[in-house]
Structure formats: C-alpha cells, structure tokens
Amino acid sequence: MTSTSRRLPGNRATILDVAAAAGVSRQTVTRAMNDMPGIRQETRERVQELARELGYTPSRFAKGLVQGSRTSVGLSIPDLTNPYYPAFASSVVELATQRGWHVVMDDYGHGGATGVQSVEHLAPQVDAVIGYLGDAEGEAQAVLGRRPLVVLDQMTGSAWGRIRFDYDHAARRALDYLLAAGRRQLVYLDAGKNGLPSGPQLTTGRSADPVDRAVSTRGQAFARAAAAAEIPLTIIMSPESAAGARRATQSVLTDRPGIDAIIAFNDLMAAGALKGVADSGRTVPMDCAVMGMDGIPLGELLSPELTTLSLDLREVGRAAVELLDGLLSGAITPGGQGSELVLCHRLIVRQSA
Amino acid sequence: MTSTSRRLPGNRATILDVAAAAGVSRQTVTRAMNDMPGIRQETRERVQELARELGYTPSRFAKGLVQGSRTSVGLSIPDLTNPYYPAFASSVVELATQRGWHVVMDDYGHGGATGVQSVEHLAPQVDAVIGYLGDAEGEAQAVLGRRPLVVLDQMTGSAWGRIRFDYDHAARRALDYLLAAGRRQLVYLDAGKNGLPSGPQLTTGRSADPVDRAVSTRGQAFARAAAAAEIPLTIIMSPESAAGARRATQSVLTDRPGIDAIIAFNDLMAAGALKGVADSGRTVPMDCAVMGMDGIPLGELLSPELTTLSLDLREVGRAAVELLDGLLSGAITPGGQGSELVLCHRLIVRQSA
C-alpha cells in the first residue's frame, strides 16, 4: 500500500509509487505511460489517471540511460542581443527540432565568459556543440573529446566541423561596387578582435602593407582587397555596438571630411554609422555611402534602407545542422570531405550605398 | 586487457573501458575524473591521460540518475526573429547560467507549432519551463505535472507562475500623452490573437462598446482606455510583421486621410508603420505620430527614433527566473503570494510621437 521509495527532487513520484498505488508492476506502468501494446485498456486508463494524480513524470536520466541518448546539442552564442545571432539560432533550433534533437542554449557574452568556457558549461549536458566561439581561445574540441563540435567564423582550432565565410570575396564585391559608384575615400569601421574596443585607433592599408594585428579577420580581408585595387583604406576601431559606431563615425568624419564611403563590421554598427553620418550634417548616400555586413532584417527598416553584404542566416543555420548531422552519423569525418564549408556573402543594394 | 563493454552512441567509451585500460577500478577512475581526494597523483594523471585518449566522457544520464538532477529549464519562445524575444531570452539564459541551470530552448513559431506543443516537446528533458505560450491553447501546466511552469503575457490557464503586463496602465499613459499633444484621430494597429492575420478588418471602439473578439488583449486595453477618455479609436488588423504593418498603414491612411496618430501592437510593427506613413507622403511626427510598444533597441536606430511604451526586458527575464527559482525551492507556492507578478510599461518619448 504505502511505498517506501524516496521521492525525486520536487517531491516527484517514481514509477514504483505509481505501480504500488495501482497494484501493478513497473512494467505495466511503463506500458501504460508509453502507449505500448499488451495491456488492457481499463488498466491503462487507471494507471494513467493515478500517474497524473501522483504527479509522476519519468526520470529523463533513467530513460536516457537505458534507451540511449536522445541527442541534445549545445548552441554557443556570444550575444543574443545582436540581431545577427537570433536569426541564426532560430534556424538551428527549428532544424534541430525537426530531427528530434534538443537544443541547450548558452549566451555567454553578457556573463563575461569566453567561447571555450561556454563549451565547458555545455559539455556535461550535450552530445555535440554548434557555436560562434570567437577566435584563438584555446581548444574547445578537446573539452568535448569524441563529441562533434561545429564552429562558425573561426580560423584556428581543431573543431571537427567548420563553417567559414569568404571575406575576401565579399570585400572585393563591396569595393568593386563602391569604386564603380565613384567612391574614393573609403573607411572600414572595425570591431576589433574579441570585440575588445581598443579605442579609435587609425591604421592605413595600402599596397601589401602588413595590417595591424588588432584588425579583425574581416578588416584584413578588406585591407587586402584595397591593396589589390591599389586604393587607400582607412581602418578605424570601435566598440561592437551601434552607439560605439555612431561615435566613431562622428569622429572620423571630423578628422577626415573628405570621406565618401563607410563600410561597417556588421549591420548593427552600420546602423550606428548611419546615425553618425546624419549627426555630421551629411546625407546618406549622397555625401557618404554606408554599407553593412550580415543582412539582418533590421537593415530594411532603417532609413535610408541599408545596403549590405548579406548572408542568408537560415542557410547558415542549415549548413551547421547538416554538417553536425553528418558528423554524428559518421557520414562526414573530422578532417575529410565536407567537414569544412565556405559560404559567400551576397551584395544587397538598397538605399544607403 | 580488452574490454568487452559496449560503446555509447558515437563510439564513446565507458568508465569500465578506462578502468580496464588503466588497470584500476571504476571508483579510481571516478576519483581521477572528478578531482576527488584519496588517489595518488601519478595514478590520477595516468587515468586522465587514458580517458582523454579513449575519448571518455561520463554519461550525463548515469551521473544525473545517481546524483540527482542538475536542474535544466525549458524556454519556449514563439519567434526568435522578433527582436523582442532574444532580449528576453538573453536575460533568462544569463541568470539561469548564474544559478548553474541549463536552458533548453525551443522556438516553436517557425515550425507552425503551438505553445502547448512546445511544452510537450520540452517536457521530457526539463525540470521546469518558462515561456510565452500564447493565449488559450489548452493546458500546458498539466503536461508538466508537478514541475513548475512560468508563463508570460497569458491570461488563461493554470500555470504555477504568471507574469502579466498592465496594458490598461500602458494604454492610459499612451493616450494621455497623445491627446495632450493634440492628436485626435487615433488608430490602433493590432496583430490579432495568436498572430493570425484576419485581414485588414475594421472595428471601432467608442463608449463601452463590446470589442471584437479577434482584437488582442493589448488592443482591448486601448479600446477601454479610449472609451474612458471618450474619444474614438479605430482598430485595424494586420499580420504581425513589419511588412504587414507597412501595408496596413498605407491602406488605412488612404481610407482615412485625417489620421494623426498610430499606435502599433509592438515596435516591429511600429517600424513598418513608420515606413507606411512615409510611403503615403506624410512625415512623422508632424503629420502623423507613431508609437510602438516593447522598447527593443531597434527603436533607437530608426529615424525618426521610435517613441514607445517600453518594457525593460532584462527585468522581465529576471522576474521570470526569480519566480521560477521561488517555485522550485518552495518559497513560492502555486496559488500563493508572489506567484503572479504584474509589470508596467514606461513611456519613452523619442522623436516619432
């Protein structure tokens, strides 16, 4: 009658409590709860009713232990408040759900953690990780051992899967367009590595000059493209935020009044640049063009609407999930065919450039 | 020497494989992996090295079964691509992580699922759920049994925790402001219940008229406030998107040229309304004011910058997590003190109204 078995945290009942209450065995309760055959309809309903009354919910641990894990994947994101990431995350969650996976989310930027720390936090709970981890922060793959890691926008490290973006292609595309439009005094508004604002410092890339180490991967691609086209490009650093970009734009337009085009690290900073140009009394795109990078929906809502190097973020998410799927199933091997994908940006011309 | 134990999915080794390889017992491997005392330093390092080589990672199921669950909470979100939700989710993830919780994320809108289906998907994997589930969709709390559910912006249902918003307060605040600014022909741009676009249908709320059932909770609050102030308010329906709001704004401005203020269901739709007003050749705010609701960062980037009824989304997240914390610890009981919170919007006056 009375069960002596202990309760789960939250005073939850175990399968034995239900079995005792119903006067049946564990197995019968299992059959009732999982809609398995081999049980009388009346018994099934009685057990289910009792389970509901006792607040019984099967332990995911016991279930997972015996049945083999439903795969659950970690998703490491540096900053959900940057509209770029939710669009990506949304796609990942949708496709993962389609596959019956669960997604354990970590937004590590606000807590001041690094990408590797995020993976460490996720590791005990997941079978794989997809993430934007940032560059050169130690070995995230090692933390996961044999479990697959798919990283995005990362050059270094030994992740099993890797999705990169062809910034050289994007930079050429952007510069060709701006030069054809007659722009000559170009500025690249950079966010700096690791998002660390290193102050509004100035660098110039011409010919094949080595570019400052602090310049981001994207910035370096633009520097290379500018060198190849033999035109000067001013790179200025700014915090990775709209407000920071706005201030940086104001100050660079004061220092160098002749500037007629600004390329921003991402769309969010481009939005700030738009404001900054307006602050200086100029109009976009007549006096100064502004070009973003990302292609987030925000760009269409701004005025003037943002011209940008766009990535289809749902496609990026799809690529990441499919790559992970391949790694989990063994269809793709860590170093092998398809373990590294390169995606290209598409230039979307709207009003700002 | 050779272990006969099977491998986990992904060919992962078990603790017995490591023990056999190192020539020690399970318990010694446990001690080595968890930095427990009572083991020789040399042994510890040898075991750890071997574990690394074999790609051993402890089963979270076995560990959870014996140690009791690390709590993991589900987060149900209807649409991550609406900037409102990431800001909230970011806050929840950050605070949950601080508490050592894991967050299993579900973005159910894109898959065409409902809030309850989302909870059903999450249920086997989590100890509690926080979510925007939408109104009147059946019983999500029943799915979770004894596990706490905290819902936001939901009137019906028997969730243990509930966070509501005082839309009547917000509506009064907005109308007072607009009327004081001399606005007389007001439009409420509604998103309709469940986000279902029911076509640009027109309703008028005056005196204490019963308002169309299709009108959202927010819309009804504005209708009540308008009735109390004895001014007419036109409610029009639109799909819950910037593009939809833009079209709806264009058409309503054509139908009723005298309109001098538009209040939108949320900031995203307000951004669309901004565009729609411009399309019609009018300027904001001179010819027509536009007011949003949410207070997402996007508003500051628009031009004109968006006047809005703002919610501090990090506060909302904090409220949800703390409420859940109370429910998990037993400090708050389902029907009791503190199980229902009401938060107020703050009017942020910028340029658009």
Add this chain to the structure above:
DNA sequence: AAACCCTTCGTGAACGTTCACGAACTCGTA
C-alpha cells in the same frame, strides 16, 4: 481432454555512474 494461441501481466537483468564501506599496503612508533 489435450493442445494450442492470444491476451495480460510480472520478474530478472542491464544501462553507467557515484556512494558507503572495507581491504590492503606503507610508514613510523611503542
């Protein structure tokens, strides 16, 4: 009445880990 099948239910075993306890060994001291 014996043989068989079908339905309904129960019993050991196993999943991989940690906990509680005890055994073996080392070292120093009475």
Add this chain to the structure above:
DNA sequence: TACGAGTTCGTGAACGTTCACGAAGGGTTT
C-alpha cells in the same frame, strides 16, 4: 614484533527506467 594511523584502492549497492523473457489465464480447435 606488534600496533596504529594514514594513504590508496576496490567491491556491493543503489539511482529509475526499459528490454527480454516467461507465467498465468481464457478461449478455441483437434
């Protein structure tokens, strides 16, 4: 030598569930 204390390691049990198999009972056929 014998004893005790400390260090290092191993063995049963337990966590809650499902799987594989077998048992009991009723009905039909041979």
